[in-house]
Each structure stands twice: as structure tokens, then as C-alpha cells.
Amino acid sequence: MAGQRAERADAVRNRRAVLDATERLLAEGGGDHVSLDRVAALAGVGKGTVFRRFGSRAGLLQALLEERSRALKEAVTHGPPPLGPGAPARERLSAFLDALGAIAEDNAVLMSAHEQACAENKYADPSYRFWHRHLSTLLGAERPDLDAEFLAHGLLAVFDGALVRHLTPPGDPHRFTRSVQQLAGLRCQTSGRSPLASAAPDVNKRPPARRPGSGRC
Amino acid sequence: MAGQRAERADAVRNRRAVLDATERLLAEGGGDHVSLDRVAALAGVGKGTVFRRFGSRAGLLQALLEERSRALKEAVTHGPPPLGPGAPARERLSAFLDALGAIAEDNAVLMSAHEQACAENKYADPSYRFWHRHLSTLLGAERPDLDAEFLAHGLLAVFDGALVRHLTPPGDPHRFTRSVQQLAGLRCQTSGRSPLASAAPDVNKRPPARRPGSGRC
DNA sequence: GCATCAATCGGACCATCGGTCCGTATATGC
DNA sequence: GCATATACGGACCGATGGTCCGATTGATGC
Numbered sequence: 001m002a003g004q005r006a007e008r009a010d011a012v013r014n015r016r017a018v019l020d021a022t023e024r025l026l027a028e029g030g031g032d033h034v035s036l037d038r039v040a041a042l043a044g045v046g047k048g049t050v051f052r053r054f055g056s057r058a059g060l061l062q063a064l065l066e067e068r069s070r071a072l073k074e075a076v077t078h079g080p081p082p083l084g085p086g087a088p089a090r091e092r093l094s095a096f097l098d099a100l101g102a103i104a105e106d107n108a109v110l111m112s113a114h115e116q117a118c119a120e121n122k123y124a125d126p127s128y129r130f131w132h133r134h135l136s137t138l139l140g141a142e143r144p145d146l147d148a149e150f151l152a153h154g155l156l157a158v159f160d161g162a163l164v165r166h167l168t169p170p171g172d173p174h175r176f177t178r179s180v181q182q183l184a185g186l187r188c189q190t191s192g193r194s195p196l197a198s199a200a201p202d203v204n205k206r207p208p209a210r211r212p213g214s215g216r217c
Numbered sequence: 218m219a220g221q222r223a224e225r226a227d228a229v230r231n232r233r234a235v236l237d238a239t240e241r242l243l244a245e246g247g248g249d250h251v252s253l254d255r256v257a258a259l260a261g262v263g264k265g266t267v268f269r270r271f272g273s274r275a276g277l278l279q280a281l282l283e284e285r286s287r288a289l290k291e292a293v294t295h296g297p298p299p300l301g302p303g304a305p306a307r308e309r310l311s312a313f314l315d316a317l318g319a320i321a322e323d324n325a326v327l328m329s330a331h332e333q334a335c336a337e338n339k340y341a342d343p344s345y346r347f348w349h350r351h352l353s354t355l356l357g358a359e360r361p362d363l364d365a366e367f368l369a370h371g372l373l374a375v376f377d378g379a380l381v382r383h384l385t386p387p388g389d390p391h392r393f394t395r396s397v398q399q400l401a402g403l404r405c406q407t408s409g410r411s412p413l414a415s416a417a418p419d420v421n422k423r424p425p426a427r428r429p430g431s432g433r434c
Numbered sequence: 435g436c437a438t439c440a441a442t443c444g445g446a447c448c449a450t451c452g453g454t455c456c457g458t459a460t461a462t463g464c
Numbered sequence: 465g466c467a468t469a470t471a472c473g474g475a476c477c478g479a480t481g482g483t484c485c486g487a488t489t490g491a492t493g494c
Contacts, residue, residue, distance in 0.1 A: 008461055011471060035451060046473030116336055123383045150396040157374040166340045167370065179367040225441060225490055252480060263444030
């Protein structure tokens with residue numbers, strides 16, 4: 001009745017500590033290196049705390065991932081074009097893939113750890129759902145003749161964390177995103193209905209400024 | 218010097234038993250239901266035997282998967298067109314995706330269990346390598362202007378076991394393959410160099426006869 | 435048949451992991 | 465200060481993947 005009490009200060013502090021610890025472990029070892037015992041220890045917290053906060057290993061990683069992509073979600077729903085509403089679907093699509101690619105490149109280990117933890121439920125994950133809805137909406141607008149739902153899944157499948165790492169050579173950290181853009185270009189290029197509507201390959205050249213809002217380079 | 222001894226009879230028998238047990242467990246429970254203890258028990262074998270034979274959980278699943286896809290590998294390398302050599306790249310591509318889709322649809326649980334077990338090393342898996350090489354060769358022949366290597370990865374990413382299940386409604390077991398074909402059609406349709414070279418959508422209609430050789434429906 | 439010997443077997447054993455539980459400590463509101 | 469809800473921590477649990485080594489057994493030469 002009295003409006004639920006605010007979160008206790010130590011709780012907030014611990015949440016941050018756990019998240020940071022996870023981040024560090026993720027950075028210094030592979031995704032398998034992040035055991036919840038280790039996370040708790042490094043965060044200086046009991047194991048129970050980690051679970052009370054995040055529910056499960058998947059929840060923890062999900063939370064971290066969510067943090068990394070919050071800015072993009074925001075930009076996509078309420079930000080300015082071309083990411084946000086207002087620009088034509090094709091441009092939004094291109095901008096979105098670019099931004100998502102940047103996140104994927106920066107967080108490939110985190111992403112594959114998360115995929116691993118989610119296992120079967122990956123497609124029920126709220127973040128995934130969000131990306132998928134956004135993508136399929138844009139695709140549907142651009143190519144109403146195709147199965148946008150499936151296309152969106154197919155496009156998202158490419159952002160598999162392990163694949164991103166597999167395809168990111170040490171010397172060229174953006175190769176993945178470039179390739180994704182090329183692939184997406186294929187989809188929109190020359191729709192069946194209006195042949196040669198756009199012969200110009202407006203893909204493949206990405207604006208020099210990157211990371212629209214993902215911060216934390 | 219005397220040429221290494223042939224494999225002992227019990228060894229052969231046990232290998233089969235383990236493989237069959239895995240298959241059964243996979244069928245009756247989810248992929249997580251397949252613990253190596255259970256496999257060993259159901260096969261009537263010691264746990265050590267399972268490991269000596271297959272090395273690891275991943276190895277076991279890999280072996281089973283390999284068994285399921287052997288026929289397709291064979292058909293692709295030495296079989297008759299359109300799967301085998303001889304047919305134009307586009308047709309081989311279409312046939313190949315159809316066949317791979319059929320395998321994926323029939324073995325979605327096995328595949329996702331395998332992906333789960335392989336984790337990071339999925340892209341080093343010999344089967345994956347094989348599919349990838351084949352695909353990128355065909356794609357390269359069809360569209361030399363594109364990054365066939367990447368495209369092949371992107372196409373294979375769609376065959377994620379969990380995704381296949383997610384996209385296979387109870388009533389329509391072949392929806393996945395149909396969609397894949399549509400997607401692949403996009404890639405070959407109207408190459409940039411020869412606009413409208415092929416307006417005809419030769420995709421989406423698959424021959425009534427399926428399962429070119431994957432046997433074991 | 436039988437002895438020999440290496441290949442194979444089997445299951446006890448281990449470390450680790452994700453996850454649970456509950457007695458204890460403490461931040462917060464009054 | 466005090467009462468109380470809240471959060472803490474780490475012992476504990478069952479299960480899992482993987483290892484090890486003494487016991488067993490199939491093949492081979494005679």
C-alpha cells in the first residue's frame with residue numbers, strides 16, 4: 001500500500017559490482033571462464049547475491065547485454081533518423097544493421113556466452129524479440145512481397161557471437177559489419193516489383209563516424 | 218609393421234549401441250536429456266567406453282550428425298546432378314539447400330545439442346567446414362562479385378538447430394526449407410551485372426520427392 | 435584347444451558448475 | 465534508537481563432463 005520501498009543502497013552497489021566483475025572476467029578469459037562462483041568472488045559478494053539479483057547465469061549475461069544495447073534500442077525507437085523513425089525504411093535498415101554490427105563486434109564474447117547460456121530459449125529473449133520485431137517491420141516495409149519474419153531471423157542469425165569472432169580478423173575489426181551491409185544490400189537491391197529502382201549500391205560505404213550511441217568503446 | 222589390428226568386435230558393437238542410445242535419448246527428451254551417464258547406461262556400457270570411443274560429448278554428437286549427413290556429402294561430391302557436379306551452380310545450390318534443409322528439419326534437436334556442445338569451436342567442425350566450402354564454391358561461381366565466403370557463413374547460420382525448431386510449426390514440417398529457398402533465391406536473382414537476367418522465380422517450388430539420400434526419415 | 439597379450443571395458447572417482455536455502459547482518463523509515 | 469523488511473553470504477546439493485586404472489575379453493599364433 002505504502003508504495004514499495006526503494007532498492008537498498010547496498011543492493012545497487014552490489015549489482016554494479018557483479019556486472020563489472022562479469023565484464024572483467026569476460027574480457028580476460030573466454031566466456032567459459034565466467035563461472036558464477038568466480039563472478040561472485042571477484043565482485044566481493046556471496047553467490048546467493050548474484051542469483052537473487054539476476055536469477056540465473058543467463059539472466060546475468062542478458063542484463064549485461066541489455067546494458068550494452070540500451071542506447072541502440074532508445075535510438076531506434078525515439079532517436080533521430082536515420083536510426084529512429086522518420087527516415088525511409090531502407091536507410092533505417094542500413095543504419096540499424098551498422099549499429100547492431102558495431103555492438104556485435106564490440107561484444108562478441110559476451111554475445112556468444114549469452115547464446116550458450118540461453119540455449120534453447122534464445123528466441124524468447126526480450127532483446128532478441130526486440131531486434132527481430134524492428135528488423136521484420138523494416139523489411140516488411142521495404143519488401144512486402146517477402147517473408148519478412150523469416151528474413152529477419154536469417155539476418156539476425158548472422159550476428160551469432162561465435163561467428164562474429166570467427167570472421168573478425170585481428171587487423172580489421174570492422175570486416176564483419178561491412179559484410180553484413182553487403183548482404184543486406186542484396187535483399188533490398190532491385191526488388192522484383194520495380195526493377196532497377198535503385199541501381200546505385202548505397203551500401204558498403206559506411207559513414208566514418210560509428211557507434212551511434214553504444215558508448216563504451 | 219604387421220598392419221594395425223582390426224577393430225575388435227565388441228568395440229564395433231558398443232559404438233553402435235552408444236550411437237543408438239544417444240539417438241533414443243535425443244528423441245524422447247530434449248537435447249539436455251542426453252547426459253553421458255544416461256547414454257552409457259542405456260547403451261549398457263561403461264562411461265569410459267563412451268569417452269574412449271568419441272572423446273567428448275561434442276564428439277559423440279558430431280559422430281551422430283556425421284552419420285546423418287554422410288549420404289548428402291557423398292551425393293554432393295560424387296553423386297549425379299543436380300546435387301552432384303555437372304549441373305549449373307544455381308541448380309546445385311538450390312538442390313543443396315533443399316537437401317540440407319531436410320536434414321536440418323529432421324535433426325533439429327540433434328543439431329542444436331551439437332551446437333551447444335561445440336560452443337566456440339563450431340566453425341572448426343569438419344562437417345561445418347565441408348558445408349561451408351561447398352556452399353561458398355557454388356556461390357562464388359554464381360556471383361563472383363560478392364563475398365562468397367561470408368555469404369556462405371550467413372546462409373549456414375540460418376540452419377541453427379534452435380532456429381529451425383523455432384520456425385517449424387507442428388502443422389507444416391517443411392516451412393523452414395521453403396523459406397530458406399526463398400532467401401537463397403534473393404541472392405541469385407538479378408545479379409547486379411546483368412539486371413533482370415532471371416526474373417523467373419525458380420525457387421519456392423520444391424520437387425515433391427524429398428530426402429535425396431538422407432535416408433532414415 | 436590353449437596360452438599370450440594388447441585392446442577394450444566399466445564404473446568409481448574427481449573437480450566444477452548452476453542453483454537453493456536459511457541463519458545472520460544491516461539499511462531504512464519512524 | 466528501534467523495529468522490521470530486505471539483502472547478504474557461503475555452506476550445501478545434485479548433476480555433469482571427463483579421467484583413471486584394475487579387471488576382462490577378443491584376437492592371434494601355436
